[in-house]
Amino acid sequence: MAGPPLAPDMRPRESWPGLAAGTPGKLFHGANRDMLAWVAAAQPASIDLVYMDPPFAVGQVFSYAPPGSAERRVPAYDDRWRGGRAAYVAEMAPLLPLVARALVPGGFLVVHCDWRTDALWRLLLDELLGESCFRNAIMWRRAPNLGRQAASRQLGRVLDTLLVYARTPDASFPGSPPTRFVQVPVDREGRPRGAQWDEMRGAWFVTAPRGDYTDASLERLASEGRVHRTRTGKVGIKYFLEPDGDGGWGRKQRLDTLWDDEGVRPLRHAPRSEVVGYETQKPEALLARILQWMVPPGGTVMDPFAGSGTTLAVAQRLGLRWLGADSSMVSLHVTIRRLRRQQAAFTVWTRAGITWPSGAGRLAWGDAGATLRDPDDFGPSGIAGWAVGWLDGDGCLELVEVAERSAVAAGLAACLPIPARAAGRRAGLFWTWVGDRFLVPES
């Protein structure tokens, strides 16, 4: 592994005091390699889990629209890779040595991807972390096999892959292994069908054959009161049932690597209050399962591709420390709003030399149309789109009008008038773009 990386000069820009107890989170706006290099140099071996949900190389621009307001759709980030796989690998591979430096020796890395890049990630991770650190390739059902997927020329591509690697081969998961709840049928009296009553424990149980349990394991289970012997001497393993809270019964079952159970349903089944409108948002239940399994109590989680802030929101709720990064201005706004609703305390950081559009002076605040400079000022790939918005009661930007790049002539100064609806409010213009640079360099 190369020598210690130089820490980029990162600056705290804006703090939200919040009400929740605990160490304030750190939200980095900009290229994730800055956050990773900073942590790797300034606080090496400090992160218990890095969860990465990078662009999947889908070949499209993903957007954000506030729930129920599709007309306010705004581009959030670009997942097109003009240089193909080579460009994708060139962007992702340099992150991994920094991730390795940031992780504690017993820490874990999860890379969330799908059929487009899972093979690339396996090779990169085997190469950079070591094959002996591979733990699992979990298949998570992202969507039901319906519609276009079901009718396509191959089997539905509805599963995502979560590659789990340990930082060191001997690391063990700090939390209990994840389980799913399996319902059992009940009879007319509401008793679990086929179950027997355990007097000692005062609980219903069902049995299963001993399978490949060794005699030693059987002895241990017997000492825990989990072995059932029939009158004919047959041995079975007891599985105790629990009420499901809805008049039914079921039992917890250890998970294998296929995650398609009720506990981690696709985002479309999440409560409405959870859905923020960021196209590639992941369900909180999925992140909660991962974090509870892989992070010790009070431990630290890092998400270098924060998106709508799902990992950070869940870490906050679970009382964990967190750091996140995203280069998209839209992601930043969505995440800030989400964390503020949770009353989280956190600070937004950027690299030095970047103008931070703080609440006091977001880019081009005003009452009338504001003019953007030549898109060439904004990085090699230019502007993807821009939007007009105003501050809502939370102090977060509410988007009211958006325009895609195609709506203005590239290479010309662009103007998007602030609509009459914004009259009397503090409205402003901001933009989102693709490419390496993301904010206006300080003059």
Ligand SMILES: C[S@@+](CC[C@H](N)C(=O)[O-])C[C@H]1O[C@@H](n2cnc3c(N)ncnc32)[C@H](O)[C@@H]1O
């Ligand atoms: C698949 S989304 C993450 C979604 C997220 N897990 C959620 O639940 O909302 C990928 C994110 O990575 C961000 N991104 C892509 N390249 C980046 C980079 N080099 N540095 C920082 N963020 C990046 C994009 O802006 C996008 O928000």
